[in-house]
Amino acid sequence: MRNAFIHELMALATQDPSIALIVGDLGYSVIEPFADTFPERFVNAGVAEQNMMGLAAGMASEGYHVFVYSIANFPTFRCAEQIRNDVAYHKLPVTVVSVGGGLAYGGLGYSHHAVQDYALMRTLPNMLIAAPGDPMEVRACMRYLAANPQPSYLRLGKAGEPELHPTVPVVEPGKWLPVHVRPGATRTLLSTGATAERATHWCDEPAFADCSLHSMPLWGMASKPLQAAQLDAWQQVITVEDHLEDAGFGAWLLESLDRVPALRSRLVRKALDARVCGMVGSQATLNRLGGLDL
Amino acid sequence: MTVNSDQLARQIRVLALQMVHRARASHIASALSIADILAVLYGGAMRFSPTEPHAADRDRFILSKGHACVAVYAALAARGVIPLEALDSYGQDLSPLMNHISHKVTGVEFSTGSLGHGLPFGVGKALAAKRRHEDWRTFVQLSDGEMDEGSNWEALMFAAHHKLDNLVAIIDYNKLQSMTTIARTLALEPLADKLRAFGWAVREADGHDHQALSALLCSTPWEPGKPSIVIAHTTKGKGVSFMENKVEWHYRSPNDEQLRLALAELEHDNA
Numbered sequence: 001m002r003n004a005f006i007h008e009l010m011a012l013a014t015q016d017p018s019i020a021l022i023v024g025d026l027g028y029s030v031i032e033p034f035a036d037t038f039p040e041r042f043v044n045a046g047v048a049e050q051n052m053m054g055l056a057a058g059m060a061s062e063g064y065h066v067f068v069y070s071i072a073n074f075p076t077f078r079c080a081e082q083i084r085n086d087v088a089y090h091k092l093p094v095t096v097v098s099v100g101g102g103l104a105y106g107g108l109g110y111s112h113h114a115v116q117d118y119a120l121m122r123t124l125p126n127m128l129i130a131a132p133g134d135p136m137e138v139r140a141c142m143r144y145l146a147a148n149p150q151p152s153y154l155r156l157g158k159a160g161e162p163e164l165h166p167t168v169p170v171v172e173p174g175k176w177l178p179v180h181v182r183p184g185a186t187r188t189l190l191s192t193g194a195t196a197e198r199a200t201h202w203c204d205e206p207a208f209a210d211c212s213l214h215s216m217p218l219w220g221m222a223s224k225p226l227q228a229a230q231l232d233a234w235q236q237v238i239t240v241e242d243h244l245e246d247a248g249f250g251a252w253l254l255e256s257l258d259r260v261p262a263l264r265s266r267l268v269r270k271a272l273d274a275r276v277c278g279m280v281g282s283q284a285t286l287n288r289l290g291g292l293d294l
Numbered sequence: 295m296t297v298n299s300d301q302l303a304r305q306i307r308v309l310a311l312q313m314v315h316r317a318r319a320s321h322i323a324s325a326l327s328i329a330d331i332l333a334v335l336y337g338g339a340m341r342f343s344p345t346e347p348h349a350a351d352r353d354r355f356i357l358s359k360g361h362a363c364v365a366v367y368a369a370l371a372a373r374g375v376i377p378l379e380a381l382d383s384y385g386q387d388l389s390p391l392m393n394h395i396s397h398k399v400t401g402v403e404f405s406t407g408s409l410g411h412g413l414p415f416g417v418g419k420a421l422a423a424k425r426r427h428e429d430w431r432t433f434v435q436l437s438d439g440e441m442d443e444g445s446n447w448e449a450l451m452f453a454a455h456h457k458l459d460n461l462v463a464i465i466d467y468n469k470l471q472s473m474t475t476i477a478r479t480l481a482l483e484p485l486a487d488k489l490r491a492f493g494w495a496v497r498e499a500d501g502h503d504h505q506a507l508s509a510l511l512c513s514t515p516w517e518p519g520k521p522s523i524v525i526a527h528t529t530k531g532k533g534v535s536f537m538e539n540k541v542e543w544h545y546r547s548p549n550d551e552q553l554r555l556a557l558a559e560l561e562h563d564n565a
Contacts, residue, residue: 040425046455051414051448058418061404062426081408082445086415089405090397
């Protein structure tokens with residue numbers, strides 16, 4: 001996803017002179033092509049995330065669409081108030097980019113585990129979450145954001161994720177994106193973020209032989225009203241996310257059904273249990289221990 | 295258009311007092327503290343047109359100490375950017391004139407209220423101007439108490455590193471913060487030395503001396519390649535004797551009699 005991000009950003013920046021990139025002294029061996037090609041639109045803000053996000057908002061207020069790139073919780077929790085007040089409240093076109101969403105940096109410890117980021121972002125009015133499931137969805141999300149600049153949060157995995165779509169799909173906020181559709185299926189997995197790959201493996205298991213798979217790469221507070229009608233097409237929907245269950249994606253979908261309580265029983269949520277907080281290990285191990293298994 | 299900054303400052307004080315009295319709001323002393331600085335900025339030091347408050351080549355002003363907003367609302371009304379009657383809605387239900395500075399008011403660039411946000415935002419504006427080779431300046435009004443915030447020191451370091459000499463910060467150094475004095479809370483001194491060490495061009499001035507402020511604010515950058523910062527020595531509550539240097543006027547709102555006395559003092563000074 002990292003590589004898809006920088007390649008797409010280069011392509012978009014070639015077309016759109018407003019696109020700028022700020023990094024928080026991270027992105028070694030990833031962001032150099034952008035810095036070399038567009039030095040006037042690149043900034044390394046240093047290890048100073050509050051200033052980084054504030055200055056991104058300032059640049060955005062002068063017509064830039066600023067992508068702010070860092071790792072895990074550094075561009076989110078460390079500067080949460082700058083995102084809330086400076087970016088989201090002012091409706092400025094800043095895309096916060098976090099690489100290493102979920103437990104991608106599993107071995108690096110709790111500081112690097114981004115498992116509460118949806119919770120933070122989804123409580124901000126005006127904030128669009130972009131949590132692509134594969135490199136193609138990364139490109140799709142970025143094209144959407146470039147065409148619709150707004151306060152946004154792009155959550156990337158790491159590198160090496162397989163492509164789940166043959167081409168770059170068209171994505172829209174709140175719309176479920178088919179990944180694997182089985183004729184006659186009455187239930188579906190609905191993944192956001194990098195767990196889409198994990199969900200494809202579940203689809204191969206006998207227990208999910210009657211199950212389709214969708215991805216939800218773009219969502220946020222504003223897209224809640226679109227959910228009930230989509231969910232109503234299925235007898236069961238199983239949300240999948242590498243985020244804590246509390247205030248995550250599944251919880252968001254559940255809240256969206258408040259006005260149609262009859263649908264709530266069709267929803268099953270698979271998310272990380274809080275017991276995984278503080279554990280270290282590979283992403284696969286921690287996802288399993290956190291409850292993201294069959 | 296030539297503006298008499300003394301008259302503008304007095305008008306800012308009168309309007310600010312009337313606003314906080316009407317709304318029973320706080321922070322009047324913080325507003326009075328920067329009335330002269332704003333009068334100099336909006337009176338001519340900034341490139342600013344009341345009829346075109348969003349002109350692309352305007353100088354930008356950011357109030358980082360957002361609680362002193364009545365002084366800015368007053369300046370905008372006094373200069374005709376917003377109607378004087380609009381001030382009547384300050385602090386009322388659903389008014390755009392919130393009790394911390396609001397970008398929903400014409401002429402206001404940025405909402406603040408949480409401290410330590412204005413300078414990083416201004417740094418972004420200044421960097422944008424530099425990168426696009428535009429010649430407008432960005433002014434950021436800081437408080438002394440908010441220099442406790444680490445984000446300001448991040449921004450100070452960044453601005454110097456990137457040679458943002460189109461950025462001007464002004465510290466309202468009235469020596470008081472929310473609970474007591476700066477010195478008793480978290481000492482800032484030696485402030486000028488710290489700022490110089492961070493790579494800024496530093497000047498100190500009487501923050502109520504219009505001539506001195508104007509000379510400084512009209513002539514930046516003082517040192518090409520360096521951002522400029524004025525340490526403005528001010529008196530919190532300036533202009534109303536019983537509010538000056540009193541911590542409680544960070545919170546209190548004048549009653550009818552106190553408003554009358556305050557306005558009488560300002561009238562007397564004007565005579």
